[in-house]
Every structure is written in C-alpha cells, then in structure tokens.
Amino acid sequence: xxxxxxxxxxxxxxxxxxxxxxxxxxxxxxxxxxxxxxxxxxxxxxxxxxxxxxxxxxxxxxxxxxxxxxxxxxxxxxxxxxxxxxxxxxxxxxxxxxxxxxxxxxxxxxxxxxxxxxxxxxxxxxxxxxxxxxxxxxxxxxxxxxxxxxxxxxxxxxxxxxxxxxxxxxxxxxxxxxxxxxxxxxxxxxxxxxxxxxxxxxxxxxxxxxxxxxxxxxxxxxxxxxxxxxxxxxxxxxxxxxxxxxxxxxxxxxxxxxxxxxxxxxxxxxxxxxxxxxxxxxxxxxxxxxxxxxxxxxxxxxxxxxxxxxxxxxxxxxxxxxxxxxxxxxxxxxxxxxxxxxxxxxxxxxxxxxxxxxxxxxxxxxxxxxxxxxxxxxxxxxxxxxxxxxxxxxxxxxxxxxxxxxxxxxxxxxxxxxxxxxxxxxxxxxxxxxxxxxxxxxx
Numbered sequence: 001x002x003x004x005x006x007x008x009x010x011x012x013x014x015x016x017x018x019x020x021x022x023x024x025x026x027x028x029x030x031x032x033x034x035x036x037x038x039x040x041x042x043x044x045x046x047x048x049x050x051x052x053x054x055x056x057x058x059x060x061x062x063x064x065x066x067x068x069x070x071x072x073x074x075x076x077x078x079x080x081x082x083x084x085x086x087x088x089x090x091x092x093x094x095x096x097x098x099x100x101x102x103x104x105x106x107x108x109x110x111x112x113x114x115x116x117x118x119x120x121x122x123x124x125x126x127x128x129x130x131x132x133x134x135x136x137x138x139x140x141x142x143x144x145x146x147x148x149x150x151x152x153x154x155x156x157x158x159x160x161x162x163x164x165x166x167x168x169x170x171x172x173x174x175x176x177x178x179x180x181x182x183x184x185x186x187x188x189x190x191x192x193x194x195x196x197x198x199x200x201x202x203x204x205x206x207x208x209x210x211x212x213x214x215x216x217x218x219x220x221x222x223x224x225x226x227x228x229x230x231x232x233x234x235x236x237x238x239x240x241x242x243x244x245x246x247x248x249x250x251x252x253x254x255x256x257x258x259x260x261x262x263x264x265x266x267x268x269x270x271x272x273x274x275x276x277x278x279x280x281x282x283x284x285x286x287x288x289x290x291x292x293x294x295x296x297x298x299x300x301x302x303x304x305x306x307x308x309x310x311x312x313x314x315x316x317x318x319x320x321x322x323x324x325x326x327x328x329x330x331x332x333x334x335x336x337x338x339x340x341x342x343x344x345x346x347x348x349x350x351x352x353x354x355x356x357x358x359x360x361x362x363x364x365x366x367x368x369x370x371x372x373x374x375x376x377x378x379x380x381x382x383x384x385x386x387x388x389x390x391x392x393x394x395x396x397x398x399x400x401x402x403x404x405x406x407x408x409x410x411x412x413x414x415x416x417x418x419x420x421x422x423x424x425x426x427x428x429x430x431x432x433x434x435x436x437x438x439x440x441x442x443x
Contacts, residue, residue, distance in 0.1 A: 006146035006153055010133055023130045026123045030104050031058050058107050065103020069096040085229075085312065085344055086390060086419045090138035098131040140421030141229075143237070150233055150267070157189020157207050162298045163220050167305075171440030172219055178251040179215050185244045186210040186254070188236040193260070193292045198274075198283035205289070206236030206259035208243055211252035213298065222439040223299040224255035224307045225289065227314030231267035234259040238311075242428045246436070253441045254432075255307065256297050260289050262317050271341035272317035273364055275353050285317070286325055302330070304377070305439055309333035309431060311424045316341060316366075319380070319398060323369040323405075326378055331435055333381045335427030336419055339394035340365035366398060370405035380407040381434050383427035385417030410434045 009015060033051050073095045076082045101123075108120035132148070142148045168175060190204040212219055226239060239257050247254040262272050262281055270278040272285065293299065299306075308329045310318035315337020322332035341364050342349030354361045362368055382399040384391045392413065403409040414426030436442050 003153070006144060006149070006151055008145045009143060010145060010148060011137055011140070011143050016133060016137060019130050019133055023127065026126065027101060027104065030108050030120060030123065031055070058104060061103040061107035062100045063103075065106075066096050066100035068103070069099025072099065081344055086388065088135070088138040088418070088420065091135050094131045094134040094138075098127055101127045138420070141232070141238075141424075147233065147235065150265075152190060152204065152233070152235070154188060154190040154204075154206065154236065157187065157191060157209070159191070159207075159209075159296055160213065160218055160298050162294075162296065163218075165220075167220065167300050167302050172221075172253055173250070173440060173442050176212065176219055176251060176253060178212065181215075182252050183211045183214045184248075186240065186247060187214055188240050190234075190236075191292075191296070193289055195284055195288050196291075197287040198280035200279045200281055200284035200288070201264055202261040202284060203234055203265055205261060206234045206257075208236045208239050208257035208259075210243060210247040210254035210256065212247070212254070213256055215252075218298055219253075220298055220300045221253065222255040222305040222307065222441070223293060223297065224257045224309060225285075225293070226257055226259045227262045227272075227285075227310040227317050228259065229312030229314055230263045230269045232263060232311075232313065234261040238424060239428060242425060242432070246432050250436070250441050255439065256299055258289070258293055258297070260285060262314065269313060269342060269345075269349075271349060271353055271364070272320055273341060273353070277353055282324075286321060286328070290328060303328060304330040307331040307333060307431070307435060309335065309428075310337060311335040311427065312337065312419065316343070319366045319402070320364070320369070322378060322380065323366045323373070323375075326373070326375055330377065331379045331381075331438065333427065333431035333435075334383070334395070334398065335431075336384050336388060336391050336417075336423045337382075337395065337398070338391075339398055340367065343394065367401040370401050370407075374406045375402070376406045378407045379410075379435060379438055381410045381412070381427075381431045383412045383414055383423070383430050385419055385423040385426075386413040386415050388417065388419045388423065391419060 270281040274280040315334040384395040417423035
C-alpha cells in the first residue's frame with residue numbers, strides 16, 4: 001500500500017485533474033451560502049450576514065489574501081531570493097492562489113455555523129497539497145509522490161566486477177558486437193558510497209547501467225558522473241530514458257552513469273567546497289566518489305572517457321571540478337549551471353562559508369581557476385534554456401572563459417527550455433551528441 005502511494009505519478013492527468021477539480025468544488029463550497037445549511041439559529045440571526053453581504057465579505061477576503069500572497073512571494077522570491085534560483089510563473093500563480101484560498105478560509109471562521117468552520121479548516125491541508133502538486137508539475141522534476149518526499153524507491157543495484165584489463169586501443173564502435181540476448185534497455189538502482197576520506201553524509205547515489213553493461217561479457221564503458229540541482233535528488237531516472245534512446249542507436253553502448261549527491265539529505269547549497277558549515281563536500285566528490293567508481297564500476301580509465309556533468313547547482317559543481325581536477329576529468333557537461341559557487345546569494349555565502357574572506361571565495365570561482373591554467377585536451381559542453389536569461393548570461397561568461405583557457409567548447413541554447421526539465425533533457429542530449437565520438441561510441 002505504501003509502495004503504491006509513493007509510486008503515484010503526480011504528473012499524470014489522472015492525478016492532477018481530480019485534485020484540481022476537488023479544489024474548485026471546495027472553493028465554491030466556501031463561497032456559496034446555502035439557505036438550508038447556513039440558516040442561523042434565531043438568537044444568532046441578527047449577527048449572521050445576508051447572502052449579499054457575505055459574498056462581498058468573501059470576495060474581499062480572497063482579494064486581500066491574494067495581495068498578501070503577492071507581497072510574501074515578492075519578499076521570499078525576489079528580495080531575499082530564498083530558493084536561490086529562478087522560479088516558474090506557475091509558482092507565482094499557485095502561491096497567490098494559496099493565499100487567496102487561505103483568506104477565504106479565514107472569512108469562513110467568523111459569524112458562521114460550526115460545521116462551516118470545521119470544513120474550512122479541513123480544506124487547508126488539501127489546498128497545500130494542490131499547490132505543491134501544481135508547482136511541482138511546472139518544474140517537471142519530481143514525477144512521483146516518493147520523489148516529492150525525497151523517498152527513493154530504487155533497489156540496491158548489483159554491479160559487475162570491474163575488468164582489470166587495460167583500455168582497448170581501438171574504439172568500442174569498431175570492436176563491440178551486441179549479443180543476441182542483450183537487454184533492450186538499461187537498468188537503474190542505487191549504491192551507498194562510503195565517505196572514507198570526507199566523512200560527508202550523502203544520500204545513496206543513483207546508477208544507470210546501459211544494455212551493453214548487462215551482458216555476460218560486458219565491455220568497459222565511458223564514465224559519466226552527474227550532479228543534480230539544489231534542491232534535488234540523486235535520481236538515475238533523469239538520465240534513464242535519454243541514455244536508453246542513445247544506447248538503442250549505438251548497439252547498447254552508452255556511458256555508465258553515477259548520480260552523486262553533493263547537497264546531502266538537507267539539500268543545502270554546499271557550494272561543492274570543503275567548509276566548516278557543510279562538511280568536506282569537495283573531498284567527497286573528488287576523492288570518495290572517484291575512488292569508489294574506479295574500484296566498483298566497469299569503466300574505461302583514460303581521462304577522455306571520464307565526464308563530470310551537472311544541472312543548475314550541479315552544473316556549477318561540474319565546471320568547478322573540471323577546472324580543479326583536469327587530470328581526472330577529460331570532459332564536462334554544464335547544464336544551466338551557475339557562474340560560480342553560491343552565485344545566487346554571494347554576500348550570504350561570503351559571510352557564512354568563507355567567513356568574509358573575499359580572496360578565498362574568489363579562489364573557488366571557475367573563471368578565476370581556469371584563468372591560471374591551460375586545458376588543451378578538455379572538452380566542455382555548456383547548455384542553457386534559451387529563455388533562461390539569467391543563466392544564459394552566466395553560461396556565456398563561463399564558456400568563454402573555458403574557451404580562452406584552451407578547452408574545446410560547445411555552447412548550446414535549448415529552445416524555450418527555461419530552467420526546467422526541458423533544459424535538463426536538452427542538455428543531456430546535447431552532451432551525448434557532442435561527446436559520443438570522443439568516447440569511441442560512434443565513427
């Protein structure tokens with residue numbers, strides 16, 4: 001029963017339409033006054049508003065609630081930028097609607113029968129759920145109830161023992177022949193990566209194994225490390241469909257993907273650096289995760305087969321790691337990434353993470369790091385939604401700095417991708433398109 005509930009698809013019309021319809025009916029119930037049900041007792045008749053006066057009172061409450069909601073959202077999303085990133089127009093709409101509905105609920109608590117007060121209060125949790133579903137649907141990132149609650153339904157995945165043989169001299173597309181019994185699609189699951197060096201408490205990492213990795217004698221494959229946004233989850237389903245489609249066109253070949261957790265259970269903006277506030281996050285990714293991948297995944301060893309990738313917050317982390325550790329990463333895919341760690345709230349991060357040390361903060365910025373080094377054999381893919389104006393400007397600055405530092409750069413704008421699931425999907429596809437020849441997966 002619990003598994004079924006967590007597996008409910010919250011993007012499906014069969015889920016959303018009934019919720020929205022019931023919400024509309026509850027609003028009507030709170031607005032309309034039915035003479036039979038709302039008839040006041042004789043002793044209360046003089047202080048019970050008539051239907052006309054009630055409608056004026058209800059409409060006024062809705063308008064006042066909506067205006068308060070607009071003010072609160074402006075303070076939270078614009079003035080204080082609490083969530084540190086762009087939000088959808090639907091977020092504004094649903095937020096204002098929630099406050100408007102709350103105003104109507106409050107109006108129903110005065111000079112009304114007890115049953116109406118009880119019903120009004122019971123609608124509040126439902127309105128909260130409907131708002132959460134509406135905002136979540138606009139971003140398109142959490143497809144199930146479990147995903148919204150950050151509860152993973154992924155099983156522990158079994159892994160093939162890594163092949164100790166050296167990397168083949170010829171590219172895979174020349175030597176690989178898919179066996180007849182190869183699975184049609186890849187497999188996903190989770191693994192726990194022990195933070196032996198860092199001590200950072202991360203959630204289990206997601207894993208995607210392409211069809212070729214599931215055969216009896218699997219080839220060593222390219223390695224693709226992905227980090228999601230903040231808030232975000234290390235969920236392999238973000239890549240599953242796109243990488244399965246790619247593998248289908250390449251005889252089952254695709255990178256093995258590890259989705260690592262750089263934000264932790266609290267889903268905080270750790271900046272992907274070592275800090276007293278959030279722990280040794282950089283060491284977790286650069287040492288613990290990298291070491292675990294080498295020991296447990298059947299992947300090619302040469303750096304040209306290693307790609308660090310990320311979306312939004314994870315995109316910033318990806319370009320930071322590529323800039324800091326060029327001996328490890330031969331490729332980087334920065335999807336709608338921030339220009340530097342904590343770019344959405346630099347003043348707060350300067351104070352909270354770097355204790356006011358501007359020089360230390362500047363030393364963590366990828367543009368500054370790349371300006372001091374040369375990257376003649378690093379391939380970098382930068383993608384961003386064409387209508388995501390804030391991140392377009394940042395992506396252009398970072399990609400230009402990468403090119404100036406010697407990286408082979410591909411810059412791509414995803415048409416109307418926004419800062420949503422479309423931008424992520426478009427970025428993942430572009431990365432595969434640009435890098436697959438370098439990985440040896442196609443001529």
